[in-house]
Amino acid sequence: MELKDRASVLIIYTGGTIGMKEDPVDQTLKPFDFSQIMDEVPEMAKFAGKLDSYTFDPIIDSSDVEPRLWQALATLIRDRYDEYDGFVILHGTDTMSFSASALSFMLNGLSKPVIFTGSQLPIGRPRTDGKENLISAVEIAAAKDASGHAIVPEVCIYFGSKLLRGNRTTKINSEYFNAFRSPNYPPLAEAGIAIKYNLPVIAKAPEEEFSVHTELDTRVSILKIHPGITPQVVRNILLGAETRAVIIETYGAGNAPSAAWFLDIVNEACHMGKILVNVTQCLQGSVNMDIYATGKRLKELGVVSGYDATTESTLGKLFFLMGVNKDNDWVKKQLCESLKGEISK
Numbered sequence: 001m002e003l004k005d006r007a008s009v010l011i012i013y014t015g016g017t018i019g020m021k022e023d024p025v026d027q028t029l030k031p032f033d034f035s036q037i038m039d040e041v042p043e044m045a046k047f048a049g050k051l052d053s054y055t056f057d058p059i060i061d062s063s064d065v066e067p068r069l070w071q072a073l074a075t076l077i078r079d080r081y082d083e084y085d086g087f088v089i090l091h092g093t094d095t096m097s098f099s100a101s102a103l104s105f106m107l108n109g110l111s112k113p114v115i116f117t118g119s120q121l122p123i124g125r126p127r128t129d130g131k132e133n134l135i136s137a138v139e140i141a142a143a144k145d146a147s148g149h150a151i152v153p154e155v156c157i158y159f160g161s162k163l164l165r166g167n168r169t170t171k172i173n174s175e176y177f178n179a180f181r182s183p184n185y186p187p188l189a190e191a192g193i194a195i196k197y198n199l200p201v202i203a204k205a206p207e208e209e210f211s212v213h214t215e216l217d218t219r220v221s222i223l224k225i226h227p228g229i230t231p232q233v234v235r236n237i238l239l240g241a242e243t244r245a246v247i248i249e250t251y252g253a254g255n256a257p258s259a260a261w262f263l264d265i266v267n268e269a270c271h272m273g274k275i276l277v278n279v280t281q282c283l284q285g286s287v288n289m290d291i292y293a294t295g296k297r298l299k300e301l302g303v304v305s306g307y308d309a310t311t312e313s314t315l316g317k318l319f320f321l322m323g324v325n326k327d328n329d330w331v332k333k334q335l336c337e338s339l340k341g342e343i344s345k
């Protein structure tokens with residue numbers, strides 16, 4: 001599992017803290033250009049293979065990420081797929097889990113690594129985490145096994161010494177270097193003196209040819225249940241004419257209020273044909289709508305289980321599935337399948 005000579009990696013720079021500098025006028029962090037990132041990491045010159053870069057215009061704070069960035073990323077990877085052994089995407093941490101999740105569904109038949117990374121501290125700061133994240137992400141993107149196949153043919157996030165399946169991640173920390181966690185799936189690799197790959201949990205390269213799906217339907221809302229939630233709020237979100245699907249973030253194992261008004265609105269939304277997905281607010285564990293009466297009622301009304309998926313992953317999966325097919329019943333069936341290792345059942 002040595003880094004093969006002449007492995008080629010494309011670094012795609014979208015923005016984020018890793019490439020930011022303090023603006024002398026208002027002291028806020030703003031993105032700067034990619035050549036300055038490379039100036040800060042002279043170690044990259046030692047990379048044995050070919051290293052190219054592509055910079056998005058404009059480079060952004062990832063709070064400004066929109067699905068059109070995902071479409072542009074997917075298209076870029078499709079266009080340059082045959083030229084490179086792997087791809088590293090430099091991206092802000094705030095929405096990195098959303099982007100990595102969406103890309104995991106949009107890139108089909110992936111046999112090469114697509115590694116998102118970034119940093120908590122700008123790469124120009126003395127204590128930056130950006131250097132290690134970038135260098136290791138490139139090494140992982142270039143890594144092949146003895147027969148020349150990519151070790152990690154998946155969309156991942158490399159951050160804070162861990163390689164995580166992208167569609168299993170969530171940002172859990174705004175201050176410390178371990179910003180991401182994959183609460184329901186083990187790390188695919190850990191970096192110490194060497195990068196140790198956990199091969200049994202890494203996806204195998206699929207048989208089908210690589211293809212990219214860029215059609216997304218974004219008519220999704222998120223309803224977070226909380227004590228005191230009002231009928232007006234629930235009605236506005238669940239019955240909104242522009243909403244085709246709603247992710248309901250429920251308590252514990254998938255439980256929600258048993259009040260008649262709440263169940264009536266859920267019932268009405270289901271009868272309107274909307275797709276309602278139950279995702280737990282808990283960081284760890286799965287929805288199981290058979291345990292409590294409050295969960296069971298949702299299932300009987302037609303709410304679909306999100307199992308142990310994150311909200312970020314469910315959002316990307318819905319955008320993707322709804323973009324593929326106009327039939328909501330088909331989408332509901334697909335939601336219950338693990339398409340890219342995003343749920344365990």
Ligand code: ASP
Nearest residue numbers: 016017061062092093094
């Ligand atoms: N606001 C930044 C971003 O997401 C935070 C970061 O990169 O860590 O672009």
